Amino acid sequence: MPNRISTIPISSPRAKDVHPSMRRARPMLDPAGVKNMKQLIDLRWVAVIGQVAAISITQWVFRIPLPLELMLGILSSLIGLNMLSLFRWYTLPSASNRELLAGFLIDVGALTALLYFSGGATNPFVFLYPLQLALAAMLLDSRSTWVLVGITSICFAALTRFYVPLQLPEGGVERLFELHIIGMWICFVLDAVLLVVFMSRINRNLRERDARLADMRQHAAEEDHIVRMGLLASGAAHELGTPLATLSVTLHDWRNMPQFKNDPELQQELGELQHELERCKTIVSGILMSSGEARGGSIAVVNASEFVSDLVREWSGSRNSKALKYTRMAGEDCHIVSDSALKQIICNVLDNAAEVSPDWVKLTAEHADGMFTLTVRDRGPGFAQDILDNIGKPYQSTKGKPGGGLGLFLVMNVVRKFGGQVTAENDAEGGAVVTLQIPMESLSMEAEDVGHIWV
Numbered sequence: 001m002p003n004r005i006s007t008i009p010i011s012s013p014r015a016k017d018v019h020p021s022m023r024r025a026r027p028m029l030d031p032a033g034v035k036n037m038k039q040l041i042d043l044r045w046v047a048v049i050g051q052v053a054a055i056s057i058t059q060w061v062f063r064i065p066l067p068l069e070l071m072l073g074i075l076s077s078l079i080g081l082n083m084l085s086l087f088r089w090y091t092l093p094s095a096s097n098r099e100l101l102a103g104f105l106i107d108v109g110a111l112t113a114l115l116y117f118s119g120g121a122t123n124p125f126v127f128l129y130p131l132q133l134a135l136a137a138m139l140l141d142s143r144s145t146w147v148l149v150g151i152t153s154i155c156f157a158a159l160t161r162f163y164v165p166l167q168l169p170e171g172g173v174e175r176l177f178e179l180h181i182i183g184m185w186i187c188f189v190l191d192a193v194l195l196v197v198f199m200s201r202i203n204r205n206l207r208e209r210d211a212r213l214a215d216m217r218q219h220a221a222e223e224d225h226i227v228r229m230g231l232l233a234s235g236a237a238h239e240l241g242t243p244l245a246t247l248s249v250t251l252h253d254w255r256n257m258p259q260f261k262n263d264p265e266l267q268q269e270l271g272e273l274q275h276e277l278e279r280c281k282t283i284v285s286g287i288l289m290s291s292g293e294a295r296g297g298s299i300a301v302v303n304a305s306e307f308v309s310d311l312v313r314e315w316s317g318s319r320n321s322k323a324l325k326y327t328r329m330a331g332e333d334c335h336i337v338s339d340s341a342l343k344q345i346i347c348n349v350l351d352n353a354a355e356v357s358p359d360w361v362k363l364t365a366e367h368a369d370g371m372f373t374l375t376v377r378d379r380g381p382g383f384a385q386d387i388l389d390n391i392g393k394p395y396q397s398t399k400g401k402p403g404g405g406l407g408l409f410l411v412m413n414v415v416r417k418f419g420g421q422v423t424a425e426n427d428a429e430g431g432a433v434v435t436l437q438i439p440m441e442s443l444s445m446e447a448e449d450v451g452h453i454w455v
Contacts, residue, residue, distance in 0.1 A: 037085070039135075040100070040135075041086065046194065066117065097144055101144045108132055112155040116163050119164070122180075126159065129156060248277055323358055325360065326362075329366060330366040331366050337444065349436070362375075363376055382432045383432050388425075411434075420442070
């Protein structure tokens with residue numbers, strides 16, 4: 001079994017209209033408003049059940065007659081509103097402050113109407129108003145909260161003058177104070193329990209929102225870092241063009257000089273230098289093309305198996321390496337966009353694996369459940385624990401080079417653009433395992449879009 005796994009899951013973007021390498025991550029919708037609205041819906045259910053119980057006990061236990069038709073009509077309206085709310089708020093991505101305020105006003109209005117028909121301000125359940133205000137102070141902005149404070153104050157004051165008096169049974173006057181104390185105790189317990197329950201839920205929603213915002217700030221900082229790196233890379237690539245061209249001409253002249261031409265060993269070394277130089281020129285050209293200083297051909301759509309096979313062939317040829325063992329793609333074949341950014345990050349992972357395990361690197365590709373999965377294994381020493389703990393952060397390297405440790409950071413961020421995830425772990429049998437999982441929808445493109453976007 002692996003020692004420890006470090007995973008960075010990313011929400012999947014839509015894969016239409018824009019080429020994956022140019023697609024920015026979708027803005028995250030804040031669901032805290034909808035969660036808070038759901039808390040109000042749950043509170044309304046509790047209120048309806050509690051009010052039905054209170055009406056039943058008052059009517060049939062204490063023998064105090066109430067206008068049942070009117071009061072049950074109000075409760076039926078709340079039940080209907082909750083049923084509509086379940087359909088609306090459990091499907092929408094967000095809820096505004098105005099909509100939350102409207103929900104509070106409806107609840108305050110229903111409570112006021114019920115109190116009007118059951119003794120007005122003499123009813124001990126009038127102290128349910130502070131429960132509404134406490135929750136509003138947590139969920140609404142300051143202005144809306146004060147609006148609700150003013151409205152509830154007016155309602156309380158009105159109930160002291162306008163209400164339907166309770167018709168107490170014979171002997172009920174003597175028990176009025178006792179009944180009022182019992183009602184106040186029930187109201188107190190109800191307020192305390194509901195405050196603890198719903199405040200805890202609301203605080204949990206707010207903590208989740210803060211965690212999402214912190215994650216978004218972290219992603220924004222990483223993207224800003226990548227932008228600065230891209231500017232530096234494009235500038236360096238532009239400056240390297242001339243010296244690389246000069247080196248190419250010089251090496252060509254050296255190979256034709258008599259003292260080098262007649263020495264097979266030097267000819268072989270010069271050939272290797274020329275090969276590496278051409279590789280450097282290809283890398284520089286790719287950077288310039290990505291930054292817009294050069295334009296290539298149109299985007300090609302290929303089979304996923306063909307994409308991986310070509311990548312393996314190019315990587316093995318450019319590195320003069322026979323260490324790579326490729327297991328042909330498992331699962332159903334499919335069409336994907338041949339994306340240069342995806343090729344680059346896969347080659348980056350292969351380079352890191354080949355550096356620590358020059359004799360054996362294994363690449364496995366799979367298409368299943370709508371995910372394109374690439375797994376790279378090596379027989380090196382594996383990841384250090386501190387690297388696993390900080391996977392995906394820049395400048396986390398075991399090579400001790402200044403400015404090193406950006407490879408996996410770039411891999412993480414490119415895969416994030418595709419809506420996928422990267423997993424790094426140590427194999428129990430030795431070596432490291434890096435897995436890239438990308439949704440197929442982010443690698444596909446409609447046929448009519450192909451040829452209209454350039455890289």
